[in-house]
Amino acid sequence: MVELVLIDHVGHFGDGVALVDGKSIYVPYTLGGETVEVAPVAGHPDRRRLLAIERASPERIPPFCQHFGVCGGCAIQHWDAEPYRAWKRNLVVETLAQARLDGEVAPLIDAHGLGRRRITLHARMSTHDVLKVGFAAAGSHDIVPVDRCPILDPALSGALEAAWALAEPLTPTGKPLDIQITATEGGLDVDVRGSGPLPAKMIATLSRVAEQHRLARLTRHGELVLMREPPTIVIGTARVTLPPGSFLQATIVGEQTLAALVSEHCKRARHIADLFCGVGPFALRLAAKTRVSAFDSDAGAVAALQKAAMATSGLKPVKAEARDLFRRPLMPQELRDYDTIVFDPPRRGAEAQVRQLAVSKIPVVVAVSCNVATFARDARILVDGGYKLESVTPVDQFRHTPHVELVARFKR
CATH class of the missing domain: 2.40.50.1070 (OB fold (Dihydrolipoamide Acetyltransferase, E2P))
Incomplete structure (x- = not known):
């Protein structure tokens, strides 16, 4: 059955949201204020397939890729830059508000650079x-x-x-x-x-x-x-040989932007623990000024980080250890050696580790996240444990998608 619906706004996953009979209906590739013709999607009563745009938003622009609308890589190429940027920053603002978290949200930083590497x-x-x-x-x-x-x-x-x-x-x-x-x-x-x-x-x-x-x-x-x-790849002054299938930030500028924010939040640290360290995008830069202990469950990444640190002159001591922080988080007695913690977990967040941080005496915690929902959950645990959320900076290295990165600073 073909319907004509009015799109109210763009939702958190980049789909247009129409309010029909008090229920939310999701229509991809649409914008707020548009009247669109849609058809049902089998097996998904709350979703519709876009057939035609009867009345387009003045914010709509032509997509630049011939595969847009079929390929699942990009959700948004059809929205003008300024309202898109405002929407993406607001994803962070709204999610934090829902978790009752107070903290200044800085302007969104674009970190697409030359594109995905x-x-x-x-x-x-x-x-x-x-x-x-x-x-x-x-x-x-x-x-x-x-x-x-x-x-x-x-x-x-x-x-x-x-x-x-x-x-x-x-x-x-x-x-x-x-x-x-x-x-x-x-x-x-x-x-x-x-x-x-x-x-x-x-x-x-x-x-x-x-x-x-x-x-x-x-x-x-x-x-x-x-x-x-x-x-x-080059990280700071170090050169890292990647293990097969390594995880890296999606863009070079994205990595550099996140690292610069982390470094700024850690500038007074004397001994940092870098948790979920990967191949060292933060650790190898922070070690230019500060002693660093790095932890990750990926033994190959940890070995690559350690080898790069040992081969790079001018760095403060770096100690890298393979450890599953989901199963064996650093406990409060182990955290006493550090004055600053940096953690950058996968999308599911770092709940087990954060619960130990919340009962520790670490003065400063710097969080990096690629999932604002799990970040809000983890941040709530830290705040309930006595930390203050001082700042949050959203970073857009996944341009044209609903994914947003962020860097936040907590102080006990």
């Missing part, structure tokens, strides 16, 4: 035995084949072609593949997952493809297939 492409065989390599479609598990993506850093040039070339010889396995590609100083670092065990002949074929596409390194489930150049 890492992507994960998916390779699947269609029902007609046609190979598709690309991104997941909006709202489904279908794959949208792509031969270009305008939000990528130019350093990822050749990434899409390499992914197609690697997927083609693996199609006889019949397995769905995930191909993670990261831009590094040495070139493209690629890790292929999902292929299962492969015969030596197939490994040799993949090695030839890697050589033809001048990949810095090709790994399969983290196991080395070929390395032409060490896949390194």
